[in-house]
Amino acid sequence: xxxxxxxxxxxxxxxxxxxxxxxxxxxxxxxxxxxxxxxxxxxxxxxxxxxxxxxxxxxxxxxxxxxxxxxxxxxxxxxxxxxxxxxxxxxxxxxxxxxxxxxxxxxxxxxxxxxxxxxxxxxxxxxxxxxxxxxxxxxxxxxxxxxxxxxxxxxxxxxxxxxxxxxxxxxxxxxxxxxxxxxxxxxxxxxxxxxxxxxxxxxxxxxxxxxxxxxxxxxxxxxxxxxxxxxxxxxxxxxxxxxxxxxxxxxxxxxxxxxxxxxxxxxxxxxxxxxxxxxxxxxxxxxxxxxxxxxxxxxxxxxxxxxxxxxxxxx
Numbered sequence: 001x002x003x004x005x006x007x008x009x010x011x012x013x014x015x016x017x018x019x020x021x022x023x024x025x026x027x028x029x030x031x032x033x034x035x036x037x038x039x040x041x042x043x044x045x046x047x048x049x050x051x052x053x054x055x056x057x058x059x060x061x062x063x064x065x066x067x068x069x070x071x072x073x074x075x076x077x078x079x080x081x082x083x084x085x086x087x088x089x090x091x092x093x094x095x096x097x098x099x100x101x102x103x104x105x106x107x108x109x110x111x112x113x114x115x116x117x118x119x120x121x122x123x124x125x126x127x128x129x130x131x132x133x134x135x136x137x138x139x140x141x142x143x144x145x146x147x148x149x150x151x152x153x154x155x156x157x158x159x160x161x162x163x164x165x166x167x168x169x170x171x172x173x174x175x176x177x178x179x180x181x182x183x184x185x186x187x188x189x190x191x192x193x194x195x196x197x198x199x200x201x202x203x204x205x206x207x208x209x210x211x212x213x214x215x216x217x218x219x220x221x222x223x224x225x226x227x228x229x230x231x232x233x234x235x236x237x238x239x240x241x242x243x244x245x246x247x248x249x250x251x252x253x254x255x256x257x258x259x260x261x262x263x264x265x266x267x268x269x270x271x272x273x274x275x276x277x278x279x280x281x282x283x284x285x286x287x288x289x290x291x292x293x294x295x296x297x298x299x300x301x302x303x304x305x306x307x308x309x310x311x312x313x314x315x
Contacts, residue, residue, distance in 0.1 A: 011041050061098070065085075068081040069110075078100045083294075131237040144170060157264075168193055173291070173303070191223055
């Protein structure tokens with residue numbers, strides 16, 4: 001069994017044996033039994049101060065990693081931690097390799113997103129008012145406010161209660177431009193999401209702006225079609241049973257459900273507060289690797305002004 005251990009573990013056992021008063025074996029015999037060399041053992045002993053110093057540095061760095069991991073109460077992966085450290089004041093530069101090593105060393109894990117099992121129910125509710133797939137997965141080819149993505153997801157909370165979330169996001173900046181949480185799946189809350197979009201961001205939208213959705217009944221309704229046409233937006237729809245045609249929106253919902261503890265809410269009002277808090281965090285402080293390590297709001301301002309806000313790195 002000892003032969004299968006790492007050299008460091010063998011050296012530790014040898015040191016323990018030689019320090020005992022009743023030990024009858026000399027160092028050479030112990031090294032021979034363990035299958036290691038005497039020089040290797042002496043080198044390991046001599047390097048102990050460096051190992052202790054490295055361990056202390058690892059502990060100090062892990063404290064920073066843990067603070068970034070738990071920032072605002074939303075767990076993050078290695079990239080999220082790296083970007084959060086860059087946005088601290090003063091900025092902390094720590095490479096991904098080191099962050100991943102320390103997360104593994106101290107058993108710090110980020111939750112993994114799971115597929116949405118309720119998508120099929122919405123896909124079954126369709127009508128014939130289907131728009132062509134104008135987007136064709138060109139999510140980030142045209143700049144801000146040109147491609148908008150919209151979708152609905154279920155939110156389960158309390159003792160099996162559920163509500164619904166409608167979101168419209170900018171595919172280029174990943175900003176959530178409008179959202180509505182509803183206790184009902186009626187089409188009205190989807191229309192309210194579009195109205196909020198127009199009232200908040202109508203001046204930045206143009207006749208070339210595409211709003212892409214799936215083929216669910218909410219987006220093929222005459223009310224939705226009319227309000228989109230009145231806003232001078234172009235409708236686009238994903239192909240049948242093809243979630244990849246709206247992939248950024250699906251990814252957004254997956255990350256949100258990983259980070260927001262909706263099940264811990266007991267009332268619909270608590271769910272709304274939790275979603276509101278996370279949406280502010282997402283737009284303002286949830287940094288994304290693909291957005292030059294900025295938050296969606298920061299990235300939008302960067303693209304408008306050309307000024308990169310991080311002092312320690314360039315995009």
